[in-house]
Amino acid sequence: MIELQKIEYHYNDFKMHFALNIAAKERVVIVGPSGAGKSTLLSLIAGFIFPNSGQIILNQQNVTTTLPGKRPVSMLFQHNNLFSHLTVEQNIALGIKPALKLSRTEQTTIDDILIRIGLEGFNQRYPEQLSGGQRQRVALARCLIQHRPILLLDEPFSALDQALRFEMLALVNQVCSEFNLTLMMVSHYLDDSLNHFSRCLVIENGKIIFNAAPNHLKQNENQRIARLLGFR
Numbered sequence: 070m071i072e073l074q075k076i077e078y079h080y081n082d083f084k085m086h087f088a089l090n091i092a093a094k095e096r097v098v099i100v101g102p103s104g105a106g107k108s109t110l111l112s113l114i115a116g117f118i119f120p121n122s123g124q125i126i127l128n129q130q131n132v133t134t135t136l137p138g139k140r141p142v143s144m145l146f147q148h149n150n151l152f153s154h155l156t157v158e159q160n161i162a163l164g165i166k167p168a169l170k171l172s173r174t175e176q177t178t179i180d181d182i183l184i185r186i187g188l189e190g191f192n193q194r195y196p197e198q199l200s201g202g203q204r205q206r207v208a209l210a211r212c213l214i215q216h217r218p219i220l221l222l223d224e225p226f227s228a229l230d231q232a233l234r235f236e237m238l239a240l241v242n243q244v245c246s247e248f249n250l251t252l253m254m255v256s257h258y259l260d261d262s263l264n265h266f267s268r269c270l271v272i273e274n275g276k277i278i279f280n281a282a283p284n285h286l287k288q289n290e291n292q293r294i295a296r297l298l299g300f301r
């Protein structure tokens with residue numbers, strides 16, 4: 070579960086305010102204009118930045134001042150999730166063991182996760198030998214192997230073509246069910262992919278202005294928000 074209580078965060082003059090309550094296993098998509106504060110919201114939850122005031126509670130723990138590695142969270146970014154000088158297997162292993170020397174059990178865990186993400190046998194390839202979609206699958210595998218209950222995705226599939234993006238979303242849905250994850254994902258797409266999510270947050274100018282099921286965006290009272298997002 071993710072609870073943000075009266076969070077305030079300032080970048081110079083740009084003030085953001087977030088209050089939020091998300092139950093365990095929800096799947097939440099975050100949309101809104103460029104520069105509205107979507108990535109900042111995820112960075113606050115992940116612990117890469119700390120709020121000026123307010124409390125962050127994750128799975129009943131107050132983590133407001135906790136460092137990222139100690140939070141029950143893993144995060145995937147749009148780009149640069151993999152180290153180019155490390156193999157697929159080593160990149161995934163970093164999620165569990167910085168020293169990279171794997172025990173037999175850890176090796177089996179990595180082989181299993183490669184099967185789950187459809188990259189069986191890709192262990193010794195380097196990122197440059199993978200397609201964009203395959204790279205993001207490997208990055209997702211590194212998140213999953215950490216077994217953290219909250220998964221934050223900052224537009225990780227936007228560089229992929231539409232078919233591949235939908236395929237990745239289906240994979241994310243599948244792993245969220247399988248691993249019982251709570252998901253928050255930033256997206257720039259306002260298409261059928263919204264239906265993968267139980268809830269949609271719209272952020273404008275550092276505030277959450279909509280917090281409901283995605284299909285509520287089509288209701289009359291939300292016309293202004295739908296227009297802001299580019300829906301006709």
Ligand SMILES: Nc1ncnc2c1ncn2[C@@H]1O[C@H](COP(=O)(O)OP(=O)(O)OP(=O)(O)O)[C@@H](O)[C@H]1O
Nearest residue numbers: 080081083101102103104105106107108109110272
């Ligand atoms: N390190 C920083 N220093 C100063 N201002 C920043 C910094 N990072 C972000 N900002 C500002 O904070 C605001 C929110 O940025 P954020 O990246 O959260 O927006 P976003 O909604 O994710 O945008 P986009 O969709 O373009 O990625 C923006 O106005 C941005 O210019």
